[in-house]
Amino acid sequence: MSEGDPVIARRRSGQSGEARVNDTRVQSQYQPYKDAEWGFINHWYPALFSKELGEGDVEGIQICGIPIVLRRVEGKVFALKDQCPHRGVRLSAKPTCFTKDTISCWYHGFTFNLDDGKLATILANPDDPLIGRTGVTSYPVHEVAGLIFVFVREDDFPLEDVPPIAEDLPVRYPANSERFPHPLWPASPSALDENAVCLGIHRTGYTNWRIAVENGMDNAHILVHKDNSIVHALGWQLPLGILPADDDAIALIEDEGGPKGMVQWLCTExxxxxxxxxxxxxxxxxxxxxxxxTSCVLPGIIMVENWPEEYCVQYEWFVPITNDTHEYWEVLVKICPTEEDRKAYEYRYKTFYEPLALHGFNDCDIAAREAQEDFYADGTGWGAEQLVSTDISAITWRKVASRWNRGIAKPGKGVEGVNPASAIRMSRTSKGTPPGYKVVKVEE
Amino acid sequence: MSEGDPVIARRRSGQSGEARVNDTRVQSQYQPYKDAEWGFINHWYPALFSKELGEGDVEGIQICGIPIVLRRVEGKVFALKDQCPHRGVRLSAKPTCFTKDTISCWYHGFTFNLDDGKLATILANPDDPLIGRTGVTSYPVHEVAGLIFVFVREDDFPLEDVPPIAEDLPVRYPANSERFPHPLWPASPSALDENAVCLGIHRTGYTNWRIAVENGMDNAHILVHKDNSIVHALGWQLPLGILPADDDAIALIEDEGGPKGMVQWLCTExxxxxxxxxxxxxxxxxxxxxxxxTSCVLPGIIMVENWPEEYCVQYEWFVPITNDTHEYWEVLVKICPTEEDRKAYEYRYKTFYEPLALHGFNDCDIAAREAQEDFYADGTGWGAEQLVSTDISAITWRKVASRWNRGIAKPGKGVEGVNPASAIRMSRTSKGTPPGYKVVKVEE
Amino acid sequence: MSEGDPVIARRRSGQSGEARVNDTRVQSQYQPYKDAEWGFINHWYPALFSKELGEGDVEGIQICGIPIVLRRVEGKVFALKDQCPHRGVRLSAKPTCFTKDTISCWYHGFTFNLDDGKLATILANPDDPLIGRTGVTSYPVHEVAGLIFVFVREDDFPLEDVPPIAEDLPVRYPANSERFPHPLWPASPSALDENAVCLGIHRTGYTNWRIAVENGMDNAHILVHKDNSIVHALGWQLPLGILPADDDAIALIEDEGGPKGMVQWLCTExxxxxxxxxxxxxxxxxxxxxxxxTSCVLPGIIMVENWPEEYCVQYEWFVPITNDTHEYWEVLVKICPTEEDRKAYEYRYKTFYEPLALHGFNDCDIAAREAQEDFYADGTGWGAEQLVSTDISAITWRKVASRWNRGIAKPGKGVEGVNPASAIRMSRTSKGTPPGYKVVKVEE
Structure with a gap:
């Protein structure tokens, strides 16, 4: 890491002075981002870890205000809109399947093709004219390295326009090592690499997803981590903070056919x-x-290269559930060519990475995000925030996300969280169940 | 039960094709029903089981957004609006009665005649000019067979126009056996019959009342009951479902001076x-x-004849509390001419009907209702639902209810549930108390 | 206490007839009070007991929708707006101070002068141009007799216009003994007197603050206290109630340069x-x-002279937190010239005053306030309430408060309680934490 005079001189002479400006003109450049309270739609999002959906299993989740049901059949995962068009119940609330190629609504037996979502039949109404003429939206699924991804689309987004998942995942190495060189560490593995293994956790965060993403790429909050066990156990010596020292402190990623976002030249001059x-x-x-x-690409994925150790990379997703909840994913990717490698990785993950990094370190970030929620939730924050030079990260992200997102999710309708204090929600809350990501299953 | 070709032919040739249509024109025919988020007013509703209100007891409940206090004096039950006109507290929150013919507000001693609700005196202000010039609305009470009914009226609904309770109870048998013959079972008893005994339970459902009523009359959800213990214990063999097979599958009940609603010709051709x-x-x-x-009459009472056994009938009420809660009443009626009969009935009720029917069987219905709440709560469901031939039941009910209800309850004002996330409600929720039907009493 | 014929005669001849009128014209005289849902701003409020803020301690509270952080340094207490202008987190959520004259935000190190709130530096950004050009509002602090008071001001209320705290505290005795004579008891001590000791408690009340104040000055609710242990232990014989018997039953306090409010001539003819x-x-x-x-002065302080015993006075504040929560302060003031006096007072406080008066007696008032919340929370109550002669107290207070308040607090923005059912709040509620007064600290 270089920290000589020239760098300081450059900063002093006005670097990033323009970039950090957040006046009305700049704000207008990220208006789409400010509008995306319920997230960006028509993107790939992680839905579940592979291990969470065994053969034959059915699970329901919610992303961008859209309820989604997943079923695994003969190894393959299918995803449909999790709201029966008949009376609106979630199919996943009480999994009911009569055939391998369908899922049925547990209430009245409306049965949908897993592959295209069409109404295949109605259990007790096999000749109804509605059959074949309606259905639920289907969502492309991509499973890789222990993760199940779903392309969360608007009902009318053409399936033929669904991009490959690589366009909604972080930049890959070593393919991009020349463009984004990183002399201080080995090339980061990608979830799409052969023998990649993804280990991690996901949990619900009680803030809007944007607050969470911005925390993830923020280089100025070292303070919240100064007492973390991982820092002291490994003897890291942290600076007070790091400042952008060059107009090119952040590189945009805007190639056609690739992920869209930004890379921060951290640990460089x-x-x-x-x-x-x-x-x-x-x-x-x-x-x-x-x-x-750290880099960040649409629809809101942080990649931390070389973290928490060499040959390891951390991905973080902040998947919008509603306008005030998101599912926080922390995933470590490592290449494990042999079963032995995998076991060693899993052991290190359980004994070191999960407790000290994903929990100890990142739990502080969760607290910081929740602490911002009141300020931003009623819209106050977007206008009142007073940004400084380090906020170039957030501003750059807001602008690039505004330019390249594939759609702004509409506010949820007829789904969980639209009525935040509904009696059914209050009833669950009274029993100790907060709002969450997975469907509340019917007790049998 | 007949299920021959002709029936199928009739169905195939278009029977009920018209009836199940739910286009804009049809929807306009049940607009009043869609407006009745807080229920139908100026109807008889069950308030409490007789055993819940002992001599001298005072209890507070809420129906159609109206708080109601009941007091039993020398056996007779009186019902008044449970909101002191002075500062708005509920009289029932801390029962205070100085005389047999009044109830006093525990806060400032405003005292109301039990019979007409007039302000009789103020404990510490006996000469105030307000006395005799104001008061609270009184509600006619009818107690029969172990049930206390209250006529929940608008403040200006004339007492002389209050109909007999029989107009707001299910059709009676054997009086109507000729009109609605039922060769497969003995005539159903009525709660109004001599020696009728009503046993049952009531509990709060966390959905709008209409969702709950429609579940009750729905013939197409056998699927949710297929695993119920009562079905398997008694060896019932259920069809997958039953379809309307005749234009007259449902008969309307619209006689002058009688209950208004519909009877479904189930277990016929x-x-x-x-x-x-x-x-x-x-x-x-x-x-x-x-x-x-099953039949259904206003203000939303399901009657299941011959259920769960011969000589027994099940009544179900879905009494609106707020726009997202209702009190779910499950009542079994049986004629018990002797004390021995009654004891045998009570024993069978406790050991069989309550655990396996009212709970085991109907608990599945509660789950189905709650599963619909998100879809309908924000209004989405009424426009987006896609109905099929079996939904002729709901559509017919919506239309008949729209024609014959005695008034649409106005949204609650100044009462529990209007501010669904008020701090007082959040405080109670934090202690494990969900929204409910009975008043939260002041702890002493 | 005199209760002869002349008094009755005077009342009968129409006294207070005018005063209790609450028609449209009268209501318009207290429109500002009806608008003050979030409280009156630009007033002195108690923030914490001195013992709640030890040397170096940092605590966060919320008053009138404004988050406030307090820090004690070398004995002196400072108060600033508790919302970092950068990203809106509360400084108090995780106290972080690097110097004696500043407080830093724990998230990004924004550091504010304790005395004037100016942005002194940013930990990791010491040359940012924002430094010195922004900051947070500072609030004057006055600590006396065991209480820390804060002047809760609008951001642009000039510091030079901040009145002495005596203008926002009850009328003092014996200075005012001639004007408000009280032959039946010794002169009440004041929190501002030499050797005054304030003992008491504060807790969150789940109602709007105005409901709570009006309960405090209400002379007509003796009924709720009739079963209190303190009443029976000390053999007090209470009347049913007390009625205003003179046009001068309540005296206004409207002197220039002094507190504004009213004194009720209780325990006189x-x-x-x-x-x-x-x-x-x-x-x-x-x-x-x-x-x-009892008397009441702005911004809503009840003083009960000679209570619960001679030589003691009870102050009560109802400090607005949000529009539906307030912090209820019950403080007893006594002059204790010697350490022995203080110890005896503290002993009596713990064994008698706190359990039987502040809890046993006033807990009944809390219940009465909470019972009114539904009626007033949606605005229904203000128009529908039917007042009587004893309500002259509330009406007089509403009018005098409307005339003399220093500002109506704007509805909260970007702070706790604005989104009453936010996911973060629901999450806390699900864990048993209701809305409160003090900041929810970050768990470490």
């Missing part, structure tokens, strides 16, 4: 570590942090 | 059992279900 | 005890109540 704050009398002697780099 | 669904490869060998028949 | 209600057959033989008097 384009970002300057701050070692002292004289006003506060705080100084750190040396800096020996782990070298890492 | 007018409804056809479905024994097979080829697409799903599902077939049932024979059908040996319990013969029964 | 201007208020008449009611000993009998013939309609209800209730009579009390004699009256031997504790002599006391």
């Amino acid at each position: 384009k970002w300057e570590p701050v070692l002292e704050n004289k006003r506060l009398g705080v100084a750190v002697a040396g800096v020996n942090a782990r070298p890492y780099r | 007018k409804w056809e059992p479905v024994l097979e669904n080829k697409r799903l490869g599902v077939a049932v060998a024979g059908v040996n279900a319990r013969p029964y028949r | 201007k208020w008449e005890p009611v000993l009998e209600n013939k309609r209800l057959g209730v009579a009390v033989a004699g009256v031997n109540a504790r002599p006391y008097r």
Whole structure:
């Protein structure tokens, strides 16, 4: 890491001065992002870990206000809109399947083809004229490396226009190593690589998804992590913060046919570590942090290269459930060519990565996101926030996301969370169940 | 039960084709029903079981957004609006009565005549000019067979226009046996019959009342009951479903001076059992279900004749509390001329009917209703639902209810549930108390 | 206490007839009060007991929808707006201070001067141009007799216009003994007196603050207290109620440079005890109540003189948190010139005053306030309430408060409680945490 005079000089001479401006003109450039309270639609999102959906299993989730049911049959996963067009119940609330190629509504037996969602029959009404003339939206599924992805589309988004999943996943290495060189660490594995193994957790975060994404790419909140066990156990010496020190501190990713987003040139001379704050009398002697780099691509995926260790990369998704909840995914990717490699990785994951990184370290980020919710939830924050030079990350993301998203999700209708204080929700809350990601199953 | 070709032919030739249509014109015919989010007013509703209100007891409930206090004095039950006109507290929250013919507000001693609701005096203000010039609405009470009914009226609905309770109870047998013959079972008893005994339960359902009524009369949801213990314990063989097989599958009840609603000709040739669904490869060998028949009358009472056994009938009420809660009443009526009969009935009720029918069987219905709430709560469902031939039941009910209801309850004002996330409600929810039917009493 | 014929005669001849009128014209005189759902701003409010904020401690509270953070440094308490202008988190959620004269945001290190709230530096961004050009509002603090008061002001209320705290505290005795004589008890101590000691409790009430204030000054609700242990333990004989018996039953306090409000001439011939209600057959033989008097001044402070014993006075604040929560303060003031006096007072407080008066007696008032919430929360109550002669207290207060308040607090923005059913709130509620006064701290 270089931190010489020239860098400082460049910063002093006005670098990023323009980039951090957040005036009305700039804000207008990310109006679509401000409108995307319920998320960006027509994108690939992780739905479940593969292990969460065994053979024959049926599970219901909600993404961008759209209820989705998944069923695995002979290894293949299918995804349909999880709302029976008849009376609106979720198919997943009480899984009912009579054949391998269909799923039936448990209430009146409306039965849908798993592959295209069409109404195949009605259990007790096999000649009804509605059969074949209606159905539910189907969602393309891509399962890889232990993750089930779903392309969450608007009802009329053409299936032939669904892009390959690689367009909605982080930049791949070593394919892009030349373009985004990273001399300090080995090339990051990709979930799409052969022998890639994804391990991780997901849980519901009680904030809007955008607050969460912005926290993930924010380089200025080292403070919340200074007491983390992983930092002290491994003897990392953190700077007070790091500042953009070059107009190119952030590179845009806008290639045709590829993911859209940005890469931050962290741990290069384009970002300057701050070692002292004289006003506060705080100084750190040396800096020996782990070298890492964060990037963010649509629909809101953070990649932390070289994290929490070499040969490992952390993906984070902040999948919108409603306008005030998201599913927070923390996934570590590693290449494990042999079964032995995989077991060693799983062991290290369980004993080190999950408790100290995914929980200990990132739990502090969850707290920071929840702490912002009141400010942004009623719209106050978007206008009142006072941004500084380090917020170039958020502003750049907002703009690139506004340009390249494939659609703004409409506010949920007729689904969980639209009536945030409905009696049924209050009843569940009174029993200790907060709003969540997976369907509340019918007790039998 | 007849299920010959002619029936099928008739169905195939278009029977009920018209009836199930739910286009804009039809929907306009039940607009009043769609407007009745808070229920139909100026009707008789069950308030409490007799045993819930002992001599001298005071209890508070809420129906159609109207808080109601009941007091029993020398055996007679009185009902008044449960909201002191002075500062709005519920009289029932801390029962305070100084005389047999009044109830006093526990806050400032405003005292109301039990019979007419007039302000009789103010404990500490006996000469105030307001006395005799204001009061609370009184509600006619009818107690019979272990049930306390209240006529829930608008403040200005004339007492002389209150109909006899028989107009708001199911059709009576054997009086109507000729008109609605039922060769497969003995005539159903009525709660109004001599020696009728009503046993049952009531509990709060966390859905709009209309969703719940429609579930009650729905003939197409046998699927949710297929695993019920009562079905298997008694060896019932259920069809997959039953279809309307005649234009007269449902008879309207619209006689002057009588209850208004509909009777479904179940277990006759007018409804056809479905024994097979080829697409799903599902077939049932024979059908040996319990013969029964459902009817529904205003303000939303399901009667299931011959259920769960001979000589017994099940009444179900779905009493609106707010726009998203209702009190679900399940009541079995049986004639018990002797004390021995009554004891035998009570024993059978406790050991069989309540656990296996009212709970085991109907609990599945509660789950189905709650599963629809999100779809209908924000209005989405009424326009988006896609109905089929079996939904002739709901559509017929919606139309007849729209024609004959005595008034649409106005949205609640100044009462529990209007502010669904009020801090007081959140406080109670945090302690494990969901929204309910009875008043939250002041702890002493 | 005098209760002779002349008093009754005066009342009968029409006294207070005008005063209790609550017609449209009168209501228009207190429209500002009806608008003050979120409280009156630009007033002194109690924030914490001194013992709740030890040396170096940081605590966050919310008053009138404004989040406020307090920090004590070298004995002195500072108060700032508790919302970082950067991304809106509450500074108090995870106290972080690097110097004695600042407080830092735990998220990104934005650091504010404790004395004027200006942005002093940013931990990791010490040269940002925003430094010195923004900040958070500071709030004057006054600590006295064990209480920390904060002047809760609008952002642009000039500091030089902040009045002395005495203008927002009850009338002082003996200074005012001549003007408001009280022959039945010794002069009430003031929190501002030398050697005054304030002991008490505060807790969150789940109602709008105005409902709570009006309960505090209400002379007509003796009924709710009739079964209180303190009443029976000390053998107080209460009347049924007391009626205003003179046009001057309530004196206004509107002197320039002093507190604004009203004193009720209780326990004088201007208020008449009611000993009998013939309609209800209730009579009390004699009256031997504790002599006391209540007054109320802006921003909503009840003073009960001579309560619960001689040489003691009870102050009560109903500090608006949101539009449906307030912090209820019950404080007893006594002069304790010696350490021995203080210890004796503290002992009596713990063994008698707190359990029997602040809890046993006033808990009944809390119940009465919560019972009114539904009626007033949606605005219904203000128009529908039917007031009587004893409500002269509330009406007089509403009018005087409307005339003299220093500003109507705007509805909260971007703060806790604005979205009453936000997912984060539902999540906390599901864990048993109701809405409260103090910040929810970040778990470490």
